[in-house]
Amino acid sequence: MYPCERRSELLDKLTIGISAYNNWPGLKLTLQKLVEVGLGDVKMVIVDDGSKKPIDFDLSEFPMDIVFKRYEESRGCVFQRNNIGSMVETDYYLSIDDDAYPVNGDICDVIESMEKDLDISVMALDVRGPKDSFELHVDAYELREVRYFVLCGCLIRTDHFKKSGGFQNPDELGWIYNEELDYSIRCWRDGHKIVLDRRFVLVHDRELVDGEDSYKSNCYARGLGYLHGRYFTGAVSLYKFLKMPFMLALSCRTRPFWLSSLGAFIKSYRVGVEHRTRDSRIFRGKDLWKWDRLDLPPFA
Known part of the structure; x- marks a missing residue:
């Protein structure tokens, strides 16, 4: 103390x-x-x-x-x-x-x-x-x-x-x-x-609510879609973009969740690309690999 x-x-x-x-x-x-x-x-x-x-x-x-x-x-x-x-x-x-x-x-x-x-x-x-x-x-x-x-x-x-x-x-x-x-x-x-x-x-101490899986998967997809479109460019970002449908398919329990989340990801990715033009300070592929190597927090 x-x-x-x-x-x-x-x-x-x-x-x-x-x-x-x-x-x-x-x-x-x-x-x-x-x-x-x-x-x-x-x-x-x-x-x-x-x-x-x-x-x-x-x-x-x-x-x-x-x-x-x-x-x-x-x-x-x-x-x-x-x-x-x-x-x-x-x-x-x-x-x-x-x-x-x-x-x-x-x-x-x-x-x-x-x-x-x-x-x-x-x-x-x-x-x-x-x-x-x-x-x-x-x-x-x-x-x-x-x-x-x-x-x-x-x-x-x-x-x-x-x-x-x-x-x-x-x-x-x-x-x-x-x-x-x-x-x-x-x-x-x-x-x-x-x-x-x-x-x-x-x-x-968060209580579960109906539809939480759909909400969480859409939130996850929307956030990552925008972030990859907004901050990352090059071959690594393209790889992440192409990999996302498979990641969402694994995280979503039903086909409707997967389709909804994939749509949210693609839409948000396009918004991110549009916003990228406002700021030239973006990550290249090598920067994304460095960031990806950082540890995930335990509550991820």
């Missing part, structure tokens, strides 16, 4: 950001868990993205410094995460979902590692399911560079975030988009790093 003065100094550099939507029991549990692990004094920004019912508990129940903002109509998670990022005035922004909460470790360890390496843009954290063990991983103290992160549990360097323009949300793709992967690619292109730190463990 850090001395009180050092811990207070590190936590003063942190803001927790949560985009909430139709999950007030989950948000209440998350706030309870944050207090239990000693993060009750940390600044917090919560945005209600047009939930069908207003918040059903009193935030003043929690002894926390909370800024709460409600939108009457949903603008989507990408918009709201950028909205939260624009309101953060501290050095670091801990992004969690309204159904994700810490169960082990000390976020101060993660902050201190980012303080020592200014090239780290995002620390991907150890995100697990509710039925997993909460013990620290055997390699928890071995930090390593990874391809991307997930916004349900990560620590973002705020100045990098604001200079980069935040998360991209191409209008043509709607709200279903892999903004984390896009941000990771841009960070890597600009000489920054995404690093996995498993010393802080969170649980993402």
Whole structure:
């Protein structure tokens, strides 16, 4: 445990950001868990993205410094995460979902590692399911560079975030988009790093809903289609493009899912190619191979 003065100094550099939507029991549990692990004094920004019912508990129940903002109509998670990022005035922004909460470790360890390496843009954290063990991983103290992160549990360097323009949300793709992967690619292109730190463990307690397989496969296909069209070119990108139908066929359980996902991939790839002309800083084949060799985070 850090001395009180050092811990207070590190936590003063942190803001927790949560985009909430139709999950007030989950948000209440998350706030309870944050207090239990000693993060009750940390600044917090919560945005209600047009939930069908207003918040059903009193935030003043929690002894926390909370800024709460409600939108009457949903603008989507990408918009709201950028909205939260624009309101953060501290050095670091801990992004969690309204159904994700810490169960082990000390976020101060993660902050201190980012303080020592200014090239780290995002620390991907150890995100697990509710039925997993909460013990620290055997390699928890071995930090390593990874391809991307997930916004349900990560620590973002705020100045990098604001200079980069935040998360991209191409209008043509709607709200279903892999903004984390896009941000990771841009960070890597600009000489920054995404690093996995498993010393802080969170649980993402997400309930399954009908049609989730279709939703997830379409989201996956749409995001990768745009990213490969937007950032990559050359023979390697063509190889990835031709390989995608087979990857989607393996990941989709039924033929309709596969056809829908393939259509989403092709449409988004075309949008990405159109957007590529706006920026000459694209990856060549050799760059894609380098990026592909980075480790996948454990929650992939």
